Amino acid sequence: MDPHRKDLYPDVTASGGLGPAMREAAQLRECDTGVAPWAVDVVCIETTRGYLSVRPATEERLFRLSVGIPDFDWEIGSTGDLGLLVEAVAAWREGMPFDELAERFGFMELDAFAGALERGEPASSQWAELLSADFHRRQWNLLRRLHADEVLRDMFPTITHGAVRLRVDAMDSTSRQVLVYEVSRELYEVLRVGVPGAAWTEVPSGGLIACLRAALNEE
Template identity: 60%
Template sequence: MTASDGLVANLRRAAELRGLDIGLPPWAVDAVGIETTRGYLSVGTATGEGVLRLRVHIPDFGWDIGATDDLGTLVEAIAAWREEVPVDVLKRRFGFLELDEFTRALEAGEPTAAQWAVLLSSAYYRGQRDLLRRLHGDEVLRNAFPTMTHRSVRLQVDPMYWMSRQVLVCEPEEGRYEVRRVRVPAPDWVEVPGEALIATLRAALYDGQEESAGR
């Protein structure tokens, strides 16, 4: 089952045998981007022959939620996830799943606050902590979903929408900031004075429509 087409065929066959819908359309050639209300699911091979890894994705961010060599159990877990079975029930029903606090926040529709908490408390991002604190301290920007990209902070308006507005901001030297909008023409880095940073980021993300920030 290491070949993509073989994996998809086996997943589809296992689901059909159990009368389950795992969200694979007839034209699917890989098991990536299975749409659900709690992000996208993907299935891939993990370390070890015959072991399959299940991941959850939201735009520009993904994490493993378990691995198993039991194809039947895997398709049952995918179907249950798509049916919005509560996280606590999923954990009890499928022992291979590893569902953390971020998954619970995603279930509750509150991934942004949870992600801010993770980044602000992470020792790995200690060098960006002052910048993260400054961004989170703004009542509008703290509603944008944050991720880290090569030591830059990526802010995204809607974490569940691939084409949602995004902006990157970094602090190459203390007190000096650079900003780059994502998926727009001429996406070069632009140096921004510290006193204009928050206003620049607000405009790039919300274009003056700050009422959308609290979605």
């Protein structure tokens, strides 16, 4: 820990790291944060609503709280109060509804995506975001085509180096997934991610949907 942070976080330094400090603060407040016994400076907590991570800011005393799923990590608030932080983490893990979280913990900023995560609908929110983002305009044609299919629209989409990634389970980075790259309106390249020996395969436009359905539904 650098000297500047020592001045900002004397309680963390005295405890021997962020993990021990959070565990001590939680014990004082009789709440369960789920911070692993071995966590010291890096804190990442698995929950049913994504992975919570805590990172101290360097420019001022702030504990930055983020939630993540594979390929995504976004900040949901920050506070300089370690006690308030651990209470919020414990409430999140216990499944407190997001509107109650926002009301009880004023520092939390729970956006539309967080709401979709709570409802178990991250895919629909992500499709809406990608299909409206100018940054992904080059992928709009492919995204619209994939979203039009009743099976593929249930997959979680992301953009990776210009290709559209479809994952069966948004919360599981090891679940079945494919990458799709639009070479032209008539030709696509598909890669089955995580399959030993898999390589990019050219797929004509007419066979694209069937190819993706088969790859994502394999057991």
